[in-house]
Amino acid sequence: MGARLASPHGQSGGKAAFEAEALSSVDSLYRTALRLTRVPADAEDLVQDTYLKAFRAADSFEPGTNLRAWLFTILHNTARNRIRDRARDTVTVDSETVEQAAEQPSFSNGGPVPTPETLLLNEALTPELQSAVDHLPDAFRQVVWLRDVEEFSYAEIAAMLGIPVGTVMSRISRGRRLLFERLKHLQPAHV
Amino acid sequence: MSDCQSIDLLVTPFIDGELPAQDRERVERHLRVCAPCHSRVDAERTVRTLMKGRQSLFKGESAPVALRVKCAGHCGMAAAGHALKSRWRRVMPLAAAAVIVLGAGGVLLYQATSRSARVMAAELAADHVTCFAIHASRIEQSADAVEAAMMATFGWTVDLPEGGDDELELIGSRPCLYGGGRIAHIMYRHRGEPMSLFMLPKASYDREMFETLGHECAIWSSGDRTCVLVSREAPAEVARLAAQVQPTFH
Numbered sequence: 001m002g003a004r005l006a007s008p009h010g011q012s013g014g015k016a017a018f019e020a021e022a023l024s025s026v027d028s029l030y031r032t033a034l035r036l037t038r039v040p041a042d043a044e045d046l047v048q049d050t051y052l053k054a055f056r057a058a059d060s061f062e063p064g065t066n067l068r069a070w071l072f073t074i075l076h077n078t079a080r081n082r083i084r085d086r087a088r089d090t091v092t093v094d095s096e097t098v099e100q101a102a103e104q105p106s107f108s109n110g111g112p113v114p115t116p117e118t119l120l121l122n123e124a125l126t127p128e129l130q131s132a133v134d135h136l137p138d139a140f141r142q143v144v145w146l147r148d149v150e151e152f153s154y155a156e157i158a159a160m161l162g163i164p165v166g167t168v169m170s171r172i173s174r175g176r177r178l179l180f181e182r183l184k185h186l187q188p189a190h191v
Numbered sequence: 192m193s194d195c196q197s198i199d200l201l202v203t204p205f206i207d208g209e210l211p212a213q214d215r216e217r218v219e220r221h222l223r224v225c226a227p228c229h230s231r232v233d234a235e236r237t238v239r240t241l242m243k244g245r246q247s248l249f250k251g252e253s254a255p256v257a258l259r260v261k262c263a264g265h266c267g268m269a270a271a272g273h274a275l276k277s278r279w280r281r282v283m284p285l286a287a288a289a290v291i292v293l294g295a296g297g298v299l300l301y302q303a304t305s306r307s308a309r310v311m312a313a314e315l316a317a318d319h320v321t322c323f324a325i326h327a328s329r330i331e332q333s334a335d336a337v338e339a340a341m342m343a344t345f346g347w348t349v350d351l352p353e354g355g356d357d358e359l360e361l362i363g364s365r366p367c368l369y370g371g372g373r374i375a376h377i378m379y380r381h382r383g384e385p386m387s388l389f390m391l392p393k394a395s396y397d398r399e400m401f402e403t404l405g406h407e408c409a410i411w412s413s414g415d416r417t418c419v420l421v422s423r424e425a426p427a428e429v430a431r432l433a434a435q436v437q438p439t440f441h
Contacts, residue, residue, distance in 0.1 A: 015335055023343035026262055030254035044258045051262040129245055147207070148242035149249045154209065166200075173203040176238040177231070183238070 015058070018067070022054055025068050028150055029075055035145055036079045036138075046082070050075045069156040072146070076160045132182040140175030147172050194221055195228055202228075206236045256344065260365065263340035264332070308396050312408040312419060315374075319387040319406065319421040322365055322378060327385065330378065332363030337377065340364050345375055345392075358382050381422065381432065389419040400430060409433035 029050060033043035053074050054061075061070055133141060146157045147168075158165045198221045204210045205218045222229045254262075332340070341347045341364065362378040375390040398411040407429040409420040420433045 019335060019339040020342045023259070023263055023339050026254045026259055026343060027252070028250070030258065031249065031252045034252065044255065044261075047254065047258060048261050048265070051265045055265050126245065126248060129241060130248070133242075133249075144242065145249075148239060149246055154204070169200075169203045173199075173235060176203075176235045176242075179238045179242075180234040183241075184234075 018058060018061070019055065021067055022051070022071060025071050026051075028068070029071060032072065032145065032150065033075060033079070035134075035141060036076075038134075046075065046079055049078050053078065066156065069152060069160070072150070072152070072156075073160045076142075077162075080162070128183060128186055129179075132179050135182070136175055136178060140171055140178060143168055143171040144175035144179070148176075195225060198222075198225075198228055199231075202232055202235060206232065206239055259343050260340065263336065263343045264330070308399065308410055309401065309403060311396075312401070312410065312421075313403045315387070315389050315419050316404040316406040316408060316421050318376065318389075319385065320404075322376060322387070323385040327362055327378060330363035330365070332361070334361060337361065337364040341375060345373070347375065359386075381424065384422065384424060386420070386422040386424070386432070389421070391417040391419070393417060400426065400433070402426075 026047065029047050030043060033046040033050075034040065037043045037046060050071060054071055057074075061067065133145070136144065142161065143157055146152045146160065147154075152160070154165045154168045157168045161168070163171075198218055201210060201214055201218050205215060210218065222232060338348075358381060360380045362380060364378065365376045373392065377388045377390075379386045379388065393416070396410050396412060396417050400407065400409045402408070406421050406423055407426050409429050409432075411418055411433065418433075420429060422429050422432070424432075
């Protein structure tokens with residue numbers, strides 16, 4: 001998915017290509033930063049910091065690896081450090097409780113489950129989906145976002161968030177199930 | 192561990208198509224005989240399909256132009272070290288100054304036809320003065336950084352070649368405030384004097400040159416783009432520079 005680049009070192013053309021390629025991720029970094037901070041001004045700060053660090057640390061980028069994933073890793077590390085600096089704990093807040101809640105098997109009672117098609121045909125879902133995603137606890141929103149919107153691999157997400165791949169998968173699973181719980185009441189009845 | 196519990200760990204990679212064939216068959220076998228697991232998989236798959244189907248909705252949010260410019264301004268950090276100083280003040284040629292390829296994407300919002308050349312030139316001259324007063328001392332972009340900024344801000348591939356006129360020094364680039372940030376503004380000094388090259392994504396002006404707000408403005412079109420050169424230098428010198436700067440558009 002991400003572009004595989006030549007080394008940022010050496011000739012200036014390589015460096016320019018590296019910088020141009022890095023800057024082409026500004027939209028997706030900003031969107032993701034907005035999900036992390038929820039405040040546009042903070043998201044902009046975070047993205048700026050990310051580029052500042054990325055360009056300074058260009059030498060540590062491993063040519064041939066995914067530049068976009070590398071930038072996202074810097075973004076998440078920067079966000080975590082800020083949260084630590086401010087002595088806040090928004091990332092893992094109440095995740096245990098939510099993980100337990102997500103285990104409630106209300107969706108596995110053998111009842112009818114709407115097909116993806118019936119969900120997708122329902123245009124009214126769009127604002128509901130956005131709202132449901134925004135209301136997911138941070139730990140689940142991050143992984144579902146990185147997987148289903150930004151389309152990173154489990155391993156890339158694990159590296160970004162500093163958590164094991166198994167945890168990435170279980171959080172994606174629980175995040176999606178939570179979304180389903182929030183959205184299923186919107187289904188046309190008896191489909 | 193029950194069958195359902197062991198299957199549960201595989202459900203997400205199963206849905207994402209990330210399971211090896213052997214595990215995939217195991218999940219499929221189990222789903223055929225276990226309604227609760229089957230419905231759980233359906234629920235998760237439904238949400239995944241929904242999220243992917245709405246990707247364009249989520250991806251509709253773009254970074255503000257000001258943020259793009261600030262990020263592009265961080266370019267050049269990769270060149271830290273002894274070469275830094277010489278890179279910043281790289282002397283740029285005007286001959287064949289810019290080869291511009293307009294990239295795909297809907298950036299052609301600027302309606303050049305709605306303004307007269309003199310109104311436009313006056314506004315660009317004002318922008319030229321403002322940008323030099325506020326930003327020139329703070330912008331120190333390399334040619335690479337300008338190229339990256341053009342790509343990030345306008346979606347343009349701009350090639351600023353090396354070598355040439357020693358009297359021309361590149362300062363940097365900005366998205367011009369005039370025209371809703373859709374005009375590229377490249378700032379130079381020619382023999383130490385401020386000089387601006389503006390590039391507009393539309394060709395609606397005749398070639399002409401006139402004085403406005405104490406500046407000489409040369410306007411010309413090339414391909415379907417318009418270039419405007421703004422400087423306080425003498426008309427003959429501005430005409431010479433304008434002839435020299437002719438960008439090639441593809």
